[in-house]
Amino acid sequence: MTEQKKKLEKLSGVKGMNDILPQDAALWEFFESTVKSMLRAYGYQQIRTPILEPTQLFTRGIGEVTDIVEKEMYSFTDALNGEHLTLRPENTAAVVRASIEHNLLYDGPKRLWYIGPMFRHERPQRGRYRQFYQVGVEALGFAGPDTDAEIIMMCQRLWDDLGLSGIRLELNSLGQPEERAAHRQELIAYLEQHVDTLDEESKRRLYTNPLRVLDTKNPAMQEIAQNAPKLVDFLGSESLAHFEGVQRLLKANNIPFKINPRLVRGLDYYNLTVFEWVTDKLGAQGTVAGGGRYDPLIEQLGGKATAACGWAMGVERILELLKEEDLVPAPEGTDIYVVHQGDAAAEQAFIIAERLRDTGLDVILHCSPDGTPASFKSQMKKADASGAAFAVVLGEDELAQGMVGVKPLRSASLESTGQKNEQATVPVEDLTEFLINAMVATADDSAD
Missing domain, CATH: 3.30.930.10 (Bira Bifunctional Protein; Domain 2)
Known part of the structure; x- marks a missing residue:
């Protein structure tokens, strides 16, 4: 190709039909x-x-x-x-x-x-x-x-x-229809007396839907509408x-x-x-x-x-x-964010995340946007930003020992585990029970 590839035109939604983000x-x-x-x-x-x-x-x-x-x-x-x-x-x-x-x-x-x-x-x-x-x-x-x-x-x-x-x-x-019909007759007669003051929309409705003339938003017609025959009287x-x-x-x-x-x-x-x-x-x-x-x-x-x-x-x-009125609720965070390092740890983290979801917990498993491994520090920033109560941490060392790290990310979560911003180490087979107990305790602390 000798011609430079043209950039495709960006498409936008239909005006007045909005995306809910x-x-x-x-x-x-x-x-x-x-x-x-x-x-x-x-x-x-x-x-x-x-x-x-x-x-x-x-x-x-x-x-x-x-x-x-x-x-x-x-x-x-x-x-x-x-x-x-x-x-x-x-x-x-x-x-x-x-x-x-x-x-x-x-x-x-x-x-x-x-x-x-x-x-x-x-x-x-x-x-x-x-x-x-x-x-x-x-x-x-x-x-x-x-x-x-x-x-x-x-x-x-x-x-x-x-x-x-x-x-x-x-x-x-x-x-009822017969009562509106009697009122309609009187209303048309009244509006005909003010036809020179009616706007074009009201003139168009005068004989087809005169009741709608009373609902006019035109300031110049408010007095006419106010003094018109009232349906309640009929x-x-x-x-x-x-x-x-x-x-x-x-x-x-x-x-x-x-x-x-x-x-x-x-x-x-x-x-x-x-x-x-x-x-x-x-x-x-x-x-x-x-x-x-x-x-x-x-x-x-x-x-x-x-x-x-x-x-x-x-x-x-x-x-x-x-x-x-500033009544917008804060978005709910997830329960657990799983961070991991190394190929073997990534596979085990996937299995752990699915098991935790089986119990009803909401879990985000860290996935790298470009497919390359991210540092624990970078992953922990994502975990904190997710609003998760706990981060589950799995690396090569933890994997070799059959253990997994659990780090509380919120103040209520810290209190519920008895940890002081420290990472607990839990056997993999005990992780689900540990997290459920910690989530229940966190919910109780928040209620108090």
């Missing part, structure tokens, strides 16, 4: 384990649905005149069979689809939860990404206000378990009783809330109770969780009419709050 793993694991523990306490079972669904699922379920369907969905036609498919922008419709398809409600109501990535084509900003993660719950087959109140209180328990503060609850009721006795039942249970459990008559949520399937948990600590992206009741959806997607309610929360936004 090892240094962030401890925070994600802390959040996920806390969520799972909370959900077990309420009897929820996990469900996992595909990230690809038929596009019609979302146009029918979410509503065609919504931001998600009109502007944000990643949709395409499958070149193989012509199917219209969409990367899920939310998961409630998918959970309902799965429940209908697999007859999950045949033997009674279900409490379900999910966690996973969602996809929306929008401008990436803090806490708002094109691929983002949500955790959510769906209570299917429960019609009473007690379930509405319970799923709301689940969020409060999660904030408490995570140590978060300053997250406020806002509530509203959207009533609610019948049953809807009001349901809403009052939710409030009564929240008050009885000391959950503070604010009634926000402009809270409508962005999806068409909601009825009766809707709610959002909001914060001032994330700028414009202040909603960290939201949901409500969606009784019409199951029948709308082809199932038998069934009551349902649920919520979803953006994981990245919660993690931002944990960082904001």
Whole structure:
């Protein structure tokens, strides 16, 4: 070749679809384990649905005149069979689809939860990404206000378990379809009187989804939205009783809330109770969780009419709050780091590491990045940096004597072995028992 080989162009990920790096793993694991523990306490079972669904699922379920369907969905036609498919922008419709398809409600109501990535084509900003993660719950087959109140209180328990503060609850009721229809007529008439003041987005929604006009973030339209006819004034006795039942249970459990008559949520399937948990600590992206009741959806997607309610929360936004409040947990270190020198010692170290893992201990076996032997000093630096409680040291001398060195690396570990930063020498056959006893003693000392 006479031409110099061209350097390959470095590839980057899609903007707004982020890598979760090892240094962030401890925070994600802390959040996920806390969520799972909370959900077990309420009897929820996990469900996992595909990230690809038929596009019609979302146009029918979410509503065609919504931001998600009109502007944000990643949709395409499958070149193989012509199917219209969409990367899920939310998961409630998918959970309902799965429940209908697999007859999950045949033997009674279900409490379900999910966690996973969602996809929306929008401008990436803090806490708002094109691929983002949500955790959510769906209570299917429960019609009473007690379930509405319970799923709301689940969020409060999660904030408490995570140590978060300053997250406020806002509530509203959207009533039933006929009540919304009466309100819609009055709302359109009111907005028509102010059509010259409406922005282009509101004009576009005036006759298709006027309720969403009330949710405008445009400062110039706040007074119009504030003075618009309120849906609560159109609610019948049953809807009001349901809403009052939710409030009564929240008050009885000391959950503070604010009634926000402009809270409508962005999806068409909601009825009766809707709610959002909001914060001032994330700028414009202040909603960290939201949901409500969606009784019409199951029948709308082809199932038998069934009551349902649920919520979803953006994981990245919660993690931002944990960082904001300095609640990031320290990454957990490994239990044992095995260092070795010499070919025979390396082979024995491999065997020892596997035996220790058999007992349930977490073990890192030193491996040289470039394949050349590293000094004990260099390996011990790696051992200390790993966060391990103990280093197991194996060299030619130890190997010849059938012994192995054990060096405590943390203050609690030193106390548990009775050593004063000194290396103990232990017969190979006694190593497992010695380390387990030392780890148990270290855990007891840490608890004290």
